[in-house]
Amino acid sequence: MSTQGQLGAARLERDAIGLAPVLFQSITHMAPAAAVAFSIIFATTYAGGSTPLAVVLALVACLMVAISIGQLARHLPSAGGLYTYNARGLHPTVGYFVAWGFMMAEPLVAPLLYLIFGNVLSVYLNSHFNTPTWLWAPLAALAGAIVWVLVYRGIRISTEAGVALGAFEIVVFLALAVTLIIAAGSNNTLSVFSPGTGNSSGLGSVFAGMVYTVLAFIGFEAAAPLGEEAKNPRRTIPQAVVWSCVLIGLFYLVCYYAATVYFGPSQMADPKNGFFGFNGGDPWDGLAAKVWGPFSILVLLAIINSAIANSNAGANAATRMGFALGRAGILPRRLAAVHPRFKTPYVAVHVQGALGIAIAVVLGFVLSSPLNAFALLGTMVTLIVVVIYILTNLSNLVFYWRERREELNPIWNVLVPVLGVVIFIPVLLASFGIDFAGLGIVSLTAPANAAPWIDLAWLVLGAALYAYLSARSPAALKETATIFVEA
Numbered sequence: 001m002s003t004q005g006q007l008g009a010a011r012l013e014r015d016a017i018g019l020a021p022v023l024f025q026s027i028t029h030m031a032p033a034a035a036v037a038f039s040i041i042f043a044t045t046y047a048g049g050s051t052p053l054a055v056v057l058a059l060v061a062c063l064m065v066a067i068s069i070g071q072l073a074r075h076l077p078s079a080g081g082l083y084t085y086n087a088r089g090l091h092p093t094v095g096y097f098v099a100w101g102f103m104m105a106e107p108l109v110a111p112l113l114y115l116i117f118g119n120v121l122s123v124y125l126n127s128h129f130n131t132p133t134w135l136w137a138p139l140a141a142l143a144g145a146i147v148w149v150l151v152y153r154g155i156r157i158s159t160e161a162g163v164a165l166g167a168f169e170i171v172v173f174l175a176l177a178v179t180l181i182i183a184a185g186s187n188n189t190l191s192v193f194s195p196g197t198g199n200s201s202g203l204g205s206v207f208a209g210m211v212y213t214v215l216a217f218i219g220f221e222a223a224a225p226l227g228e229e230a231k232n233p234r235r236t237i238p239q240a241v242v243w244s245c246v247l248i249g250l251f252y253l254v255c256y257y258a259a260t261v262y263f264g265p266s267q268m269a270d271p272k273n274g275f276f277g278f279n280g281g282d283p284w285d286g287l288a289a290k291v292w293g294p295f296s297i298l299v300l301l302a303i304i305n306s307a308i309a310n311s312n313a314g315a316n317a318a319t320r321m322g323f324a325l326g327r328a329g330i331l332p333r334r335l336a337a338v339h340p341r342f343k344t345p346y347v348a349v350h351v352q353g354a355l356g357i358a359i360a361v362v363l364g365f366v367l368s369s370p371l372n373a374f375a376l377l378g379t380m381v382t383l384i385v386v387v388i389y390i391l392t393n394l395s396n397l398v399f400y401w402r403e404r405r406e407e408l409n410p411i412w413n414v415l416v417p418v419l420g421v422v423i424f425i426p427v428l429l430a431s432f433g434i435d436f437a438g439l440g441i442v443s444l445t446a447p448a449n450a451a452p453w454i455d456l457a458w459l460v461l462g463a464a465l466y467a468y469l470s471a472r473s474p475a476a477l478k479e480t481a482t483i484f485v486e487a
Helices: 019-030 032-039 041-073 082-089 092-129 133-152 159-187 203-217 220-228 233-263 283-328 346-366 370-403 411-432 448-472 474-486
Strands: none
Touching: 019 032, 019 159, 019 220, 019 233, 019 283, 032 041, 032 092, 032 159, 032 203, 032 233, 032 283, 041 082, 041 203, 041 220, 041 233, 041 370, 041 411, 082 092, 082 370, 092 133, 092 283, 092 346, 092 370, 092 448, 133 283, 133 346, 133 370, 159 233, 159 283, 203 233, 203 370, 203 411, 220 233, 233 283, 283 346, 346 370, 370 411, 370 448, 411 448
16 A cells, blocks of 8 residues: 655656556555465454455455546546545545545554564564564564665665565465365365354454455555556556456455364454464464474565565655655655665655654554554554545546546446445444444454544544645645655
8 A cells, every 4th residue: 555656756657567567566565465464363353253254345345446446547547546536536625635544544554564574573483482572572673674774775676576576475375275275174164254153243243354354455556556657557557456456355365264264263253262362463374383384484484575575665655755745845845855876765764764663663562562553553544545445436436427427337437336335334333333224333442443533633633734724825735636646
């Protein structure tokens, strides 16, 4: 989940990249291994044995967004991505609030992945060498330091390396999933696609779990800002966004079907012996150790690879945003300073580097564990992005109704966006602890239940800034559009 672009470039190179690189732009930004190993394990505490169903519903919901993005990209191939779609589809003010949401979400991506890195390595070292459990903190800081140096030096993973590393983590987890399915034997069952399997409130528990299965999908839209660089963008962008969503969604589904039938659907949400707490909070390494023995090290390597690669992308996006905000005068102009040798926004890099490490480490200690810190930050990011996804669906409908009515298709421009909105609504309700229509929607537990209120506070702050800029500095307000087209 990151805005893409070239620092200080007025124009982007057109017809530069084909379908495969654009497709992997989205896939690598989803961080498949890290999402399987960390994001979705939180879903199991709510959905339990029905976690595969929560994955299916998240896949359908995100696929509706992917189709809406594809429909909008046909007429709005822009480096501004979701900002442009919402500003044009609904209203420039909506575009501003989409931009404001990303301003909060983008800087949180890297700390989330530092927490993953620190936790999985700490659990591994503790189980094999009896190291102290607090080791997650210096390990998370180490991940942050590595990414800090990479971003400062302007080092990014090439397209070819990204494809190879992305394929490695996917192959490792698919191989493990197949092994688990075979080992499960007669315990293989389709009951995991029923809403009442191994949880307290049936579909209401599944909707709460969707907060974290949706988190795993965030990033599939990362190809959208390449609309000005892709070959034949009106076809390439829709294909890349839809296929990344479908392929990685199926990958998540296979992995969590395998984990659920092997671990036991009725045990997945158990407070004491459930999947979430298995192997000290790193259940996938524990499963791999059971069926692969010493070769479980491959799972650890896949997760580490995924965490570093995606945090590098997230930190790059956040620093470019800081650069653009500084250049616009919305944040201190010092953030727009460019290193004379590396041509990177080094002040913004240092701010993001220090802030990312501090958020991960301080929150991890304040909330007593890296898992709790991840739950809070991950929920904050998810809720922001879910609202943006809902708005993007509405943009599809409104844009075609208002500007392209002769092309309006009742399926792609009406049914798809409406269905996408409807599926996401229970996710938002679960985050606020609101039941609806007798579904028995389960509330999120602490500290994740604080996330919607923090997001609301951010929204209020954004509204106040919007009012101030509208009255005092309309030029700076207009510059927010440029930020999300050029940053």
